[in-house]
Amino acid sequence: xxxxxxxxxxxxxxxxxxxLLAGRPMYGYEIIRxxxxxxxxxxxxxxxxxxxxxxxxxxxxxxxxxxxMSQAKPRKYYRLTAAGARELARKLxxxxxxxxxxxxxxFA
Amino acid sequence: xxxxxxxxxxxxxxxxxxxLLAGRPMYGYEIIRxxxxxxxxxxxxxxxxxxxxxxxxxxxxxxxxxxxMSQAKPRKYYRLTAAGARELARKLxxxxxxxxxxxxxxFA
DNA sequence: TTGACATACATAGAATATCGATGTATAATT
DNA sequence: AATTATACATCGATATTCTATGTATGTCAA
Numbered sequence: 001x002x003x004x005x006x007x008x009x010x011x012x013x014x015x016x017x018x019x020l021l022a023g024r025p026m027y028g029y030e031i032i033r034x035x036x037x038x039x040x041x042x043x044x045x046x047x048x049x050x051x052x053x054x055x056x057x058x059x060x061x062x063x064x065x066x067x068x069m070s071q072a073k074p075r076k077y078y079r080l081t082a083a084g085a086r087e088l089a090r091k092l093x094x095x096x097x098x099x100x101x102x103x104x105x106x107f108a
Numbered sequence: 109x110x111x112x113x114x115x116x117x118x119x120x121x122x123x124x125x126x127x128l129l130a131g132r133p134m135y136g137y138e139i140i141r142x143x144x145x146x147x148x149x150x151x152x153x154x155x156x157x158x159x160x161x162x163x164x165x166x167x168x169x170x171x172x173x174x175x176x177m178s179q180a181k182p183r184k185y186y187r188l189t190a191a192g193a194r195e196l197a198r199k200l201x202x203x204x205x206x207x208x209x210x211x212x213x214x215f216a
Numbered sequence: 217t218t219g220a221c222a223t224a225c226a227t228a229g230a231a232t233a234t235c236g237a238t239g240t241a242t243a244a245t246t
Numbered sequence: 247a248a249t250t251a252t253a254c255a256t257c258g259a260t261a262t263t264c265t266a267t268g269t270a271t272g273t274c275a276a
Contacts, residue, residue, distance in 0.1 A: 012210065016210075016214065019213060019214050020213075038209075039209035039210075040205075040208075040212070042206050043209060043213070095214060098150050100148075102120065102124075102203075104146055104148070105127065105128075105147055105151070106123065106124065106127050
């Protein structure tokens with residue numbers, strides 16, 4: 001509770017997902033590839049990481065989904081909700097503080 | 109295995125401990141307070157976080173301990189081993205990459 | 217002097233997160 | 247024809263950290 005480390009680093013997967021969806025609606029498979037690309041290969045999520053996380057965020061109404069059946073393979077597109085945007089802002093603030101603290105501890 | 113996120117962010121507690129011990133030998137209670145201070149309050153570890161982690165690092169021979177009975181309350185001092193120093197160097201490299209990737213994903 | 221708080225170690229159980237494996241199914245490529 | 251990529255999903259195992267609890271002593275103020 002008092003520990004921003006736990007609340008911020010451990011839920012970094014959620015934060016990354018919401019940050020991506022703040023840019024544009026995306027579908028699961030696309031998110032995995034985008035994260036890998038934008039991170040220079042540092043983050044390579046498994047489906048077992050991403051999909052449960054998406055479902056959890058949807059239950060919390062931070063994101064919402066819609067099937068796109070017009071593609072060769074059906075895609076489930078996720079978009080950030082207004083509540084999700086607020087939650088994202090909070091998480092980004094916390095994460096910024098934690099990353100700063102981490103830098104002080106490890107690289108100062 | 110391919111995911112540096114897991115290997116690096118989830119073991120950040122170990123990395124911080126080893127980094128501190130690279131500076132000087134310290135005892136558990138001291139580590140908790142030092143981490144809180146140097147992180148500006150962002151990291152507030154509980155004993156249930158620190159002590160199991162110290163014991164694990166000792167089993168892995170990354171750190172070693174010695175009791176100091178000369179104090180009012182006995183203290184168990186930990187120091188970084190040579191193997192621990194090598195492991196720390198690896199972890200710092202990985203962590204640097206992951207933090208850079210995180211920054212690209214969240215704040216670029 | 218008594219009660220509260222800080223020091224200093226430790227462990228056990230619960231909750232959470234992520235991985236690895238597995239499953240289904242179609243599309244595209246070789 | 248076989249392999250790889252796309253695209254969804256779930257389950258069980260493992261690891262991490264929290265919360266709670268325990269023991270014991272030292273210090274300080276009311």
